[in-house]
Amino acid sequence: MEDMKLSQPTTQSISHSFADLLRPNKVHHSEDKPPHYWSLSEKVELCRLAAQGKTRKEIAKELGRTHQSVLSMARKLGVVSMGSTCQKIANYIIDNYPLFGGSALAKKLNIPFRRVQYIARENGVKYKPVDKYNPPLPRALTCYDMVKRVSLLDRDSPLSKDAVEDCVIIFYDKLGPSAPMMAMHLDELLEQVARHFKVDAQALTLTLLAKKFRHDHV
Numbered sequence: 221m222e223d224m225k226l227s228q229p230t231t232q233s234i235s236h237s238f239a240d241l242l243r244p245n246k247v248h249h250s251e252d253k254p255p256h257y258w259s260l261s262e263k264v265e266l267c268r269l270a271a272q273g274k275t276r277k278e279i280a281k282e283l284g285r286t287h288q289s290v291l292s293m294a295r296k297l298g299v300v301s302m303g304s305t306c307q308k309i310a311n312y313i314i315d316n317y318p319l320f321g322g323s324a325l326a327k328k329l330n331i332p333f334r335r336v337q338y339i340a341r342e343n344g345v346k347y348k349p350v351d352k353y354n355p356p357l358p359r360a361l362t363c364y365d366m367v368k369r370v371s372l373l374d375r376d377s378p379l380s381k382d383a384v385e386d387c388v389i390i391f392y393d394k395l396g397p398s399a400p401m402m403a404m405h406l407d408e409l410l411e412q413v414a415r416h417f418k419v420d421a422q423a424l425t426l427t428l429l430a431k432k433f434r435h436d437h438v
Contacts, residue, residue, distance in 0.1 A: 258293055266293060273335040313339045315366070321347040367391045367401065383432055384410065384425050 258266075262283060269279045280290045313325055317340040326333040340346070369392040380386035387406035392398050407425065414421035 256289065263293065263297060266290065267297060270294065273331040310339050310343075314343050314345055317345045318348045366393075368393055368395050369398075372406070382425070382429055384428055 265283065266279060269282060274282075276287055276290050276294075279285075280287050283290065285293075309329055309331070312329070313336055316325060317336070320328075322333050322336040322340065326336045329336070371390040371392070373388045373390060374383070375386050375388060377386055385405070385407045388403055389406055389409060390403050391401045393401050410424050410428075411421045414424050
């Protein structure tokens with residue numbers, strides 16, 4: 221019986237063998253999630269970042285997603301704009317930027333500082349330092365809530381000289397039913413208004429009394 225001679229493997233066959241060993245096997249597990257899968261926490265995070273004014277590029281970087289993937293999921297979730305600010309917030313910035321500046325508003329609204337600056341610049345709003353006001357404002361000024369509703373109450377006090385002195389203004393921070401923020405005597409408010417506009421407080425009071433008299437006797 222002739223001895224069987226084993227053929228020597230060629231260099232090419234060896235190289236192929238090693239290449240096959242080094243090549244990772246593509247094993248698919250049924251429990252693996254597809255690349256396009258978005259977890260609930262990722263969707264929530266996308267909405268949160270968009271609400272903060274983050275751009276699509278910034279959101280994609282934070283979530284480790286492509287720009288197109290972020291845009292596609294944003295559309296599915298109803299996030300119609302990224303990197304923009306809703307009109308309500310924009311109006312708040314326009315109204316309060318001159319007094320508080322960008323840093324305080326960005327912190328209060330929880331949006332990027334540069335977004336606040338951009339809105340202010342686009343609307344021609346400039347910050348006025350607190351020491352430029354007359355009288356100067358406290359440097360530790362914090363963002364305030366604007367008064368939404370007022371009520372004027374007649375006290376019917378026997379000590380009041382006239383209807384203006386008898387009147388008290390109640391301030392509310394909501395249009396609907398709510399607890400009052402504070403109260404102020406009308407005559408004291410008129411004194412401050414007259415001082416600010418450099419007019420005679422007594423003349424301002426007489427004007428209001430005359431209008432009230434005509435209204436009551438119509």
